[in-house]
Amino acid sequence: MKIAILGGGISGCALARMLAADGHQVTVLERSERPGGLCKSRRYDDFTFDEAGGHIIFSKDQEVLDWQLDRCGGEAGTQRTERKTRIRWHDRWVPYPFENGVGHLTKEATVECMKGYIEAYVSRRMGEPCPENFGDWIQWRMGDGFARHFMVPYNEKIWKRDLTTMASAWVAGRVPEAPIEDILRSAIGVDTEGYTHQSVFWFPLRGGFEAMVAGTVDGGAFDLSCNVEVQRVERHADGFKVNGEPFDLVVNTVPLPQIEPAFQDIPDAIRGDIRALRPISLVNVMIGVKLDEPLPDLSWIYLPFPDQGPTNRATYYSNYSKFNAPEGHGCFLAEVTHRGDLRADDREWLQTVVDGLDRAGILRKEQVVLLEACNNEYAYIDQDLEFAARIARVRKWFDGSGYLTFGRFGRYEYHNSDQCVRRAMQVHQHIRELARSGDRAPLVLP
């Protein structure tokens, strides 16, 4: 088949590679000057940075993890790191997840957290139902102390909305419940791990996270058309047209609100739903520093409090690969979410980011030799209370339409790149079946 894939992020490029290996004629149409999307990286002199905040390669899915490492030259092309993350809790460095680090708080805070945790635990065991909004979910799941000391300030900083106006459904699969024994052990000072699936991660030695996309394109045997904005997608009796060119099949991975105007046959009600799918945006601040001693052995730090500046997470990015910074230097990424009201080129504001990191003890401002920033309009999904119903209607229409759509914002799934690759494998299977049988059955994704 002649297949058009809209968008050249990891979703589009991974699927293109799989389909081309089956002998299909595949074209990826990408608006930007090169592929990569949210996985892109950039260089300033001898510094390398990821554009959309700190990215790591990790997965619970061994087949996908192997696929991703292969694209980066395997173990030889990557650095393997044991995750060391902390929460900067006032003047303390508390291990993450916060529940597992509770013994590192002040004694009073530990007692408050444990009291609330046990009360919440008992209420759940007594049948207290899972709340539908995220604010109440935090209390239900973690209790009042954990909520006040970390979960609420941190989540308000990242989501920029009243947490009771957010849905809770999206956290269910993402935040595994730590065994109560682990929390009790942590409270008496015995460290426990938590989130073991992420305890080790990989990163490309050279080229930043984008190296994974470059390795997907290299030898991928598909056509990649960059600097091409998809403006018109039409359906005809015998196939489809994209920007006037005929194709047998169209697969979208572009953020739905960005591509909606191009599709000619979306019903008005579904268009309304798509337009209401708002993203949370992210300014990623890229900071190079001159070092007189190596950076501490840390991966990233969560910054929940306003006095630490606007950053919600700071990545010790040169710890991921020594090639990310020149000799004698190190580099950081500082992530700041927003709702369209920040400008990456506002130097005065960038300085407030550095000042906050200085106050938090992450870096010293006189060490900074490079300060740049990059805006990402589509970074996180705004999980308001209507989101689940709205996206269900949109996916239902697309899945029955003959077009296929997937990707972090192509399907509005809160997915990391490994899950995008898994989705590409599932869409690949669907297209194999379609090519074999000719039956345009609706797409069904687990």
Ligand SMILES: Cc1cc2nc3c(=O)[nH]c(=O)nc-3n(C[C@H](O)[C@H](O)[C@H](O)COP(=O)(O)OP(=O)(O)OC[C@H]3O[C@@H](n4cnc5c(N)ncnc54)[C@H](O)[C@@H]3O)c2cc1C
């Ligand atoms: C802060 C942050 C941290 C993350 N950390 C990790 C991590 O540690 N590990 C991990 O695996 N994942 C991580 N992710 C997730 C990861 O970045 C995404 O899952 C993945 O990059 C999504 O890829 P995609 O191809 O679905 O979408 P995108 O990368 O958004 O690709 C969509 C593409 O469509 C193009 N496009 C837009 N409009 C048009 C048009 N009209 N015509 C043609 N092309 C168009 C865009 O230029 C873009 O290239 C993180 C994401 C964020 C925001």
